[in-house]
Amino acid sequence: MTNLPDPNTPMGLSDLEAAQRLKQDGYNELPTSKRGGLLAIALEVLSEPIFLLLVACGIIYWLLGDRQEALILLGFIFFIMGITLYQDQKTESALDALRDLSSPRASVIRDGQKQRIAGREVVRGDILILSEGDRVPADALLFSSTNITADESLLTGESLPVRKVSGNSQTPIDHPGGDDLPFVYSGTLIVQGQGMAEVKAIGPQTELGKIGKALQTVTTEDTPLQRETKDLVNKLIWIAIAICLAVIVIYGLTRGNWLQGFLAGIALAMAILPNEFPVVLTIFLALGAWRISQNRVLTRRMPAVETLGSATVLCVDKTGTLTLNQMSVHQMVAFKDSPFNAYNYDLTLHEREALPEAVHGLIEFSILASQKDPFDPMEKAFKQLGDDYLANTEHIHKNWTLVHEYPLSPELLAMSRVWQSSDNSNYVIAAKGAPEAIADLCHFDPNLREELSQHIQCLANQGLRVLGVARGKGVHPDVLVKNDLPQQQHDFQFEFLGLIGLADPVRPTVAQSIKECYTAGIRVVMITGDYPGTAQKIAREIGLNASNSVITGQELQEMGDNELLGRIQTVNIFARMVPEQKLRLVNALKKNGEIVAMTGDGVNDAPALKSAQIGIAMGGRGTDVARESADLVLLDDDFASIVQSVKLGRRIFDNLKKAMAYTLAIHVPIAGMSLIPVLLKWPLVLLPIHIAFLHLIIDPACSIVFEAESAEYNVMKRPPRDPKIPLFSREMLGLSVLQGVGVLLILVIIFAIALYRGQGEQEARAFAFTTLIVANLSLILTNRSWSRTIVETVQAPNPALWWVIGGAIVFMGLVLYIPFLRHLFRFSTLHPLDLGICLVGGMISILWFEWLKTSKKSK
Secondary structure: OOOOOOOOOOOOEOHHHHHHHHHHHOOOOOOOOOOOOHHHHHHHHHOOHHHHHHHHHHHHHHHOOOHHHHHHHHHHHHHHHHHHHHHHHHHHHHHHHHHHHHOOEEEEEEOOEEEEEEHHHOOOOOEEEEEOOOEOOOEEEEEEEEEEEEEOHHHHOOOOOEEEOOOOOOOOOOOOOOOOEOEEOOOOEEEEEEEEEEEEEOHHHOOOOOOOHHHOOOOOOOOHHHHHHHHHHHHHHHHHHHHHHHHHHHHHHHHOOHHHHHHHHHHHHHHHOOOHHHHHHHHHHHHHHHHHHOOOEEEOOOHHHHHHHHOOEEEEEHHHHHEOOOOEEEEEEEEEOEEEEEEEEEHHHOOOOOOOHHHHHHHHHHHHOOOOOOOOHHHHHHHHHHHHHOOOOOOOOOOOEEEEEEOOOOOOOEEEEEEEOOOOOOEEEEEEEOHHHHHHHOOOOHHHHHHHHHHHHHHHOOOOEEEEEEEEEEEOHHHHHHHOOOOOHHHOOEEEEEEEEEEOOEOOOHHHHHHHHHHOOOEEEEEOOOOHHHHHHHHHHHOOOOOOOOEEHHHHHHOOHHHHHHHOOOOOEEEOOOHHHHHHHHHHHHHOOOOEEEEEOOHHHHHHHHHOOEEEEEOOOOOHHHHHHOOEEEOOOOHHHHHHHHHHHHHHHHHHHHHHHHHHHHHHHHHHHHHHHHHHOOOOOOOHHHHHHHHHHHHHHHHHHHHOOOOOOOOOOOOOOOOOOOOOOHHHHHHHHHHHHHHHHHHHHHHHHHHHOOOOHHHHHHHHHHHHHHHHHHHHHHOOOOOOOHHHHOOOOOHHHHHHHHHHHHHHHHHHHOHHHHHHOOOOOOOHHHHHHHHHHHHHOOHHHHHHHHHHHHO
8 A cells, every 4th residue: 555645735845946056956857968059060061062162262362472362261251150150150049949848848846836848947955746657857755645656767777666665864875776765766757646756866967967968969960852963063063073173183184374273173173062061951840840949849859840741641639629628517417226217407508506415425435536736627617616616525535535546557557546534534545547447346237338328428418528437435443444445446436426518619720720731731639538429510510521430439449450451541630549549540550651640648658759751749648758859849738839830831841942942053063164164165154262252152042042942832632742752853953953044044145145245254254244243133032932933032031131132232232332342353344235234135035934824824
């Protein structure tokens, strides 16, 4: 028998005391390998190939005696570094915000109130509230324990959970290992039971913190998109090296100037190297996860950001996700001796009236079968009902002492609590749980079960959650001294008192969100432990596509795999399910080729959350185990947040595709105008300083501008993306290269005409470069959307876009009309008519893509 100490809630620390200890001891976290400061990040940036090439160019210009060009290149290095550091800082800030959100949560008592705080904010002396499925945030001494067992394999290697007992404040803390210790340890898992504990050690002082530096570094695998991008970048790098070497050799052999040939080769390398791709991907994934967190959904694993847009099925729990998880008692069915003699009472029809005596015992024992200070919404509803109707009566027993609790188990979905009355004259046993489990405890025969099912069905068809309540025959304390309590609930003799029907209102946003899912080609599957009638009533209320076909947990258990694969294609309601059966549903859906998002909150949900392509844990009511197994954590447990995250996932992938397409497209004319003059023995068009200038536009455009783009108008009006189609698909690569080739053709024509009409090398270069800048900005504008024209998107808000465009125009004006800069760039002055030609030429280069978008819309 496990005794529970005084159930009165302790005061705990005050907020002021907690703040002082936090300042004194620091955060409750293990030392980690943190990223270096500003200098370390700057050195990391300088090691990038593009910067090394700029430095090489600066050295060559210095050796050639062109100090001004070398200094300007150095200035560009610092300018581009500033942009890169800004991007890096923005990414790190987003990741830091996510790390704060993803910190394990802890329930504590401060100032006598329960609080849910980040685990890193737990301090010495805090009172922890521990429940099944919780990850222990710090080493602590148990002073209140009900059937607690803990998994300490992380610390001891023991595969079986160990039993815990209560201790007192004088008990010295001991090392983990073995049963009947009054200590719980940081990082271990509460497998069963509940209790309260006082924190004795945090952070490095915990047993986990003493393990060593093995836990200081956490390595993460690349996501599929990152691997795909790395493969493409590696291929392009080898191509760039080969072409650059060829250019150096050709230039040196044909013109006899090997130093200029080396500069031409470096310029071409800078033009071809796709150094933006990895940066863009990192920024998009980090900021994408941050954006998703603004919708109250925490991303625990980055691949989930990529996969969200591909989800084809959302498997969701009814309670708390589709509904508010705010229970209230609506109906009661009190039995007198048996279900054949039942008294039905609809509370909604008698809200302000005194309760009839017939239901008093049913309410009394539903409260006794619950926690004194309940957290569970159903238990809260029972307590509220008692407070409203039976306060100050003999049916409310605030001074009784809890002696023992028999917890819920997968084998018996019922729990019992043993109380000692205030006069110590008797032990009273109260039980509640699934009506079938209570019927089992009461040893109902088939006839009684059949009659009971009629009452259950009647309540379920009204959309109510149904619980059974029973009373065990009292036992005198003297008997317990000799024989102790029985080992299991079945050893008591129970009397079935009746049924309670609880209503849980549907979230107001659910119906619209489900409609949005269907428009987006996403199927919604409801999984619930309630009866089929309850589930079908809720399904009709929220607009869930569901015929009268429902699969129950019992039917699923008896069903073969092949039959399930067929039935699961059309059935959208699964009722009377237990968490262990979710895994089978997930695997069946996956075998049918679905991309599954699955919600869960309990310890037993963890396997299904891990198996699903997108596991979604409940943040408000979920266990730590479920959260650790999931890819996403739903901070407000709202179904609408899942749908908005899917929408954001599609937007993120769309924008990533646009950014990559733009980056690839703009590199084509840059590379072409670096290579073609060498092959045709023309004067060089692009020198390193020109390419460095272009990067001032390209780098912020491909990351900050495209990342901030709003969603396409049809983002939730099209089927989910096929995850088998790569980001760099043939269509994407083809259209990107064609965009770049279109710009390149215009540039070659303009440069050739200007050169052969005798306007001189510098004017021809100014013509070509100005046209390239206009074409670059046009590529940014046209790639903002692959379905809407520039005219349609120009009013869409994107402040970063206009900063980039405005900055490019101002810098270009300075370069063309300030003599010092014009000389450095090897330009001559362009007249208004010349500028008009450049403007028209740059815009013409992308007109075909605008026409393509218009023609696709008209089909």
